[in-house]
Structure formats: C-alpha cells, structure tokens
Amino acid sequence: MTDPLVYARFVHFAATIAATGVVFFVVLVFEPAVRGAAADARVFKSLRTPLAAIAWSGLALAIASGAAWLVLNAAAMSGEPVADAVAADVLWTVLAQTTFGIGWLLRLVLACSLAAAFVRLLAADADKPLWLEAAAIAMAVAFVGSLAWAGHAIGGQGVEGVLHPAADALHLIAAAAWLGTLVPLALLLGLNANDAAALATMRAATLRFSTLGLLSVGTLLATGIVNTWYLVGSVAALLGTDYGRLVVLKIALFLLMVAIAAVNRLRLTPKLVEDRSSTAVEGARRQLRRNAMIEASLGAVVVAVVAVLGVLPPASHGHHASELAIPVEASFQHIHTVQGMADVVIEPGRIGTATATIHLSNDEGETLDARQVTLTLTAPTPGSEARTYTAEHNDDDNWQVAGVALTERGDWSIEVDALLRSGQRLDLKAGIVIEAN
Amino acid sequence: MAKFLGVVSLLTALLAASAAQAHAFLDHASPLVGSTVATAPPELTLTFTQNLESAFSTVTVTGPNGARVDTGKAQVSGNTMRVGLKAAGPGTYRVRWHVLSVDTHTTQGSFTFRVGGGR
Numbered sequence: 205m206t207d208p209l210v211y212a213r214f215v216h217f218a219a220t221i222a223a224t225g226v227v228f229f230v231v232l233v234f235e236p237a238v239r240g241a242a243a244d245a246r247v248f249k250s251l252r253t254p255l256a257a258i259a260w261s262g263l264a265l266a267i268a269s270g271a272a273w274l275v276l277n278a279a280a281m282s283g284e285p286v287a288d289a290v291a292a293d294v295l296w297t298v299l300a301q302t303t304f305g306i307g308w309l310l311r312l313v314l315a316c317s318l319a320a321a322f323v324r325l326l327a328a329d330a331d332k333p334l335w336l337e338a339a340a341i342a343m344a345v346a347f348v349g350s351l352a353w354a355g356h357a358i359g360g361q362g363v364e365g366v367l368h369p370a371a372d373a374l375h376l377i378a379a380a381a382w383l384g385t386l387v388p389l390a391l392l393l394g395l396n397a398n399d400a401a402a403l404a405t406m407r408a409a410t411l412r413f414s415t416l417g418l419l420s421v422g423t424l425l426a427t428g429i430v431n432t433w434y435l436v437g438s439v440a441a442l443l444g445t446d447y448g449r450l451v452v453l454k455i456a457l458f459l460l461m462v463a464i465a466a467v468n469r470l471r472l473t474p475k476l477v478e479d480r481s482s483t484a485v486e487g488a489r490r491q492l493r494r495n496a497m498i499e500a501s502l503g504a505v506v507v508a509v510v511a512v513l514g515v516l517p518p519a520s521h522g523h524h525a526s527e528l529a530i531p532v533e534a535s536f537q538h539i540h541t542v543q544g545m546a547d548v549v550i551e552p553g554r555i556g557t558a559t560a561t562i563h564l565s566n567d568e569g570e571t572l573d574a575r576q577v578t579l580t581l582t583a584p585t586p587g588s589e590a591r592t593y594t595a596e597h598n599d600d601d602n603w604q605v606a607g608v609a610l611t612e613r614g615d616w617s618i619e620v621d622a623l624l625r626s627g628q629r630l631d632l633k634a635g636i637v638i639e640a641n
Numbered sequence: 642m643a644k645f646l647g648v649v650s651l652l653t654a655l656l657a658a659s660a661a662q663a664h665a666f667l668d669h670a671s672p673l674v675g676s677t678v679a680t681a682p683p684e685l686t687l688t689f690t691q692n693l694e695s696a697f698s699t700v701t702v703t704g705p706n707g708a709r710v711d712t713g714k715a716q717v718s719g720n721t722m723r724v725g726l727k728a729a730g731p732g733t734y735r736v737r738w739h740v741l742s743v744d745t746h747t748t749q750g751s752f753t754f755r756v757g758g759g760r
Binding site: 277280281282283297298301302303304354355356357358359360361365517536537538539540615634635636637 | 676677733
C-alpha cells in the first residue's frame with residue numbers, strides 16, 4: 205500500500221528545490237557570469253522564459269503539495285480520518301500549536317515573498333539591485349532550510365536538539381544549491397554556442413557553478429555524516445533496517461553524482477573554458493549539458509528516497525519499542541536495567557493457565573542471545589512458594605513458557621534469569637498484575 | 642522528460658511504505674513502571690525519548706475501581722508529561738498514554754503501578 209504522504213513530501217521537496225534553485229542560479233551563477241563575460245541582456249532574455257516556468261511552477265507545486273502534507277499530517281496527529289481532520293479546529297490546532305504547523309505558516313509566507321521577488325528577479329534587464337538579490341537569497345535559504353523543522357531532525361535532547369536541526373538545515377540548503385541549479389545550468393548550456401556572448405557566459409557560469417557545486421558537496425558530506433550518526437547510529441542499524449538500507453541507497457546515489465561532477469570539473473570544464481578547438485569546445489558543452497541532466501535525474505531519485513525516509517522510523521529510534529505484539533487480554537511488563545531489558549507478556553493475564561513470552565534485548569534494542577532462560581513466579585499471598593519454569597527458544601527470537609499456573613489475582617513477582625551466550629548472567633525482577641477471571 | 646518522470650514515480654511508489662510508526666517512546670515514569678509505592682502519588686510524570694507537542698498528547702490514569710484519577714490536562718514540557726492524581730486508595734492503577742512527538746508521529750502505550758502494601 206502506498207502512502208499519499210510520501211507523494212506529498214516528494215513533490216514538496218522537489219518543487220522547493222526547483223524554485224529555490226532558480227534563485228541560487230540567477231544570483232550566484234548566472235547574473236555574475238553575464239556581467240563577468242560583459243555579455244548583454246540578450247543572453248539573460250533568452251533564458252528568462254524557461255527559468256520563470258521553473259520558478260512559478262515550483263512555487264505553485266510547493267504550495268499545493270504543502271497543503272496536502274498539512275492535511276495528511278493533521279489527520280495522523282489527531283487520529284481523525286482525513287475528511288474530519290480538515291475541520292477548522294483540528295487544522296488550526298496543528299497550525300498554531302505544533303512545531304510542524306508553525307513552520308508551515310512560515311514557509312507559506314516565504315513562498316509568497318519569493319513570488320514577489322521572482323517578479324523583479326526574472327525581469328528582462330540583467331541589472332538587479334543588490335538588496336533584492338540578497339533578500340531573495342535569504343528567503344530561499346529560509347524556505348528550504350526550514351524544512352529541517354518538519355522532519356526527524358528535531359525533538360532530540362541536549363546537544364542533539366541543537367546540532368541535528370542545524371546540520372539538517374545546512375544539508376537541505378546545500379542540496380538545493382546543487383540540485384536546484386543543475387537544470388538551469390543545463391538550460392544555459394543548451395543555448396547556441398556560436399554566439400560569442402552566449403559562449404562567454406556559459407564559460408563563466410560553468411566555472412562559478414563548479415565552485416558552488418564543490419562547496420555544496422563538501423557541506424552535504426559533513427552534514428550527512430552528522431545526520432546519519434543521529435538517525436542511524438550504527439553499522440548494524442545501517443545494514444539491518446529498512447531505514448538504514450535506504451540511507452545506503454541515498455549515499456550510493458550521492459557518490460554516483462559526485463563521480464559525474466568530478467568528470468565535469470576535472471575534464472569537461474577546462475575543455476569548455478580553455479580549449480582552442482571549436483569542436484572540442486562544442487563536444488564539452490554537449491557533454492556537460494547531458495551530465496547535468498543525468499545528475500539532476502539521480503538527484504530526483506535521491507529526493508524520492510528522502511520522501512520515504514521521512515515516514516519511516518529512524519533506525520536509531522527503535523530503542524524502547526517492544527518487539528512483542530501485546531494482545532489486549534495479556535499482562536505485560538517491561539523490565540529495564542543497565543545490563544539489559546526484558547519484555548514479558550503473560551497471556552491471558554488472568555487466573556488460569558497462561559503462556560508467557562519473554563523477549564530479551566540490550567540497551568540499543570538489539571536482541572540478546574541466551575543459552576538458557578528461566579521464569580520464576582511467586583503469587584501475591586505472603587509465604588507463597590516460588591515456581592520456576594524453563595523457557596523454550598522459538599523462531600521469533602523469543603523465549604516461551606507454556607502452562608504457567610496463575611492461581612490468584614493480584615501483584616505477582618516475576619524473575620527472568622537468563623544465561624547469555626556471552627557468558628553474562630541477566631537477572632531481572634519485577635511485578636506483574638494478574639486479574640480475576 | 643515524461644519517461645523520466647514516469648521512472649521516478651514508479652520508483653517512489655516502490656519505495657513508499659504504508660504506515661508511519663512510533664517515534665517518541667516512554668523512557669521512564671515516576672512512579673516507575675510496574676512498581677509498588679507506599680502512598681498514593683500526587684502526580685504522575687512520564688519521560689519520553691523525544692520532545693512532545695502538547696496538542697494531541699494525552700494520558701489517562703484509572704484507579705483500583707476503574708474510575709479516572711487524573712486531574713485535568715497533562716502538562717507537557719520538552720520531553721516530559723505531568724498530570725496530577727487524585728488519591729484513590731491502595732490497589733492497581735493503570736496508565737494509558739498517547740503522545741505526539743514534534744516530528745509529527747504519535748505513539749501510545751500503557752502500564753500499571755501499585756499503591757499500598759498487601760493485596
């Protein structure tokens with residue numbers, strides 16, 4: 205079953221990157237290149253229409269998908285079905301009283317401000333006031349960076365609570381600066397290179413893009429490591445969970461993109477910029493354009509992976525979730541000590557004969573291997589004799605005892621005594637409540 | 642372009658998972674999960690692994706005879722949730738919590754604790 209939230213997230217991330225990418229491209233790459241190449245406004249005019257198309261459709265799709273994301277989240281948060289969640293008070297509660305909702309309102313304001321900026325930024329003349337360019341960059345940075353507060357980067361304690369969202373925001377900004385400028389660059393490289401002004405602009409732009417790309421890749425790498433540390437946390441989780449394996453896929457795609465970027469920077473860009481032969485220059489131009497499109501396609505797949513990652517539980521968060529599904533009639537106890545944890549389910553949890561299921565895990569939530577596990581029960585009546593059962597290991601990594609005799613209701617004492625495969629002894633004691641029939 | 646979008650959509654569909662799972666887990670409680678305390682506690686404190694949103698986070702506590710003993714709305718601060726309790730005598734108290742973490746996912750769970758000695 206596919207989750208509509210994944211699609212809403214995918215469109216929203218892709219549209220945000222596309223729209224902010226136009227800002228980064230125009231302000232950081234294109235206009236400086238036009239000025240540096242002493243090219244006239246013709247070059248700028250020839251790209252105006254496609255850039256405007258990307259910018260406006262990006263903003264429109266971001267707003268539409270943002271609305272869908274809000275409604276789907278409101279339904280999930282309130283537990284109401286989508287139709288009821290659209291009711292005014294649920295949506296208003298989300299918007300006014302949750303971090304996600306407040307961030308959403310901020311991004312709506314930023315989207316509208318960016319729309320206003322685009323009107324001037326994409327106008328026909330090539331000379332834009334500095335304050336407008338600076339404001340547009342600031343709004344684009346805030347628009348994409350604030351997505352860090354709509355995902356898994358927030359909610360941690362201590363240092364993590366500050367460092368993780370900071371790293372994630374930088375990660376998002378760098379991703380938009382690189383991925384978002386690839387398609388505009390490809391469009392520029394698609395102009396007729398026989399025009400001297402166009403060629404000079406292409407050369408200057410490719411050099412500037414190269415630097416931007418290098419800074420972005422460095423930032424993505426450093427912040428990606430921080431994010432992975434917090435969200436995955438161990439090699440075991442990286443390889444052993446769905447979440448971790450998707451992160452591996454994301455990293456593989458990233459490395460592939462970097463490899464192509466390396467070819468662009470080390471081989472093709474020098475050829476485009478310095479080579480005397482016009483055929484070599486033309487060949488480099490075509491290849492750079494094609495590589496930029498290939499990188500953009502890979503980038504889109506990365507965004508799809510990110511869309512899915514956001515709805516899965518991070519691999520490092522599996523900490524306290526019980527491995528056992530707890531039936532309604534069962535009695536359950538979670539015993540947690542430094543050496544390890546035990547989840548004990550006694551079903552049915554009332555007077556009679558029951559089956560006890562025990563799951564042992566360490567502090568990280570990983571199942572502990574044991575050679576032998578016994579379960580001792582003592583009835584609530586003072587002076588009752590303790591009864592010890594030897595548990596059997598079953599296929600689900602659990603230990604089971606059938607035929608547990610529960611003779612009275614009340615607060616029983618249970619003791620889980622496990623001899624671990626590591627040789628260590630785990631001895632956990634707690635109470636468990638047994639009901640009357 | 643259309644073919645490319647089609648491939649990406651298909652890939653997204655293949656990768657898409659169906660349900661989000663719990664994120665803020667109960668780290669510890671006071672009174673402790675499964676413990677026995679001598680006198681009825683004036684309040685219950687739950688500490689979670691992630692920060693919570695006050696909106697949509699609730700907790701109910703029922704006393705030995707099944708009546709509600711929690712007083713008013715729970716107070717949420719960072720990753721803790723506190724609610725006052727009415728004294729309802731010795732016996733088993735059952736806690737049912739349902740929280741929303743700031744990363745927009747809900748979790749729920751329940752546990753019991755006992756008040757007073759003897760049965």
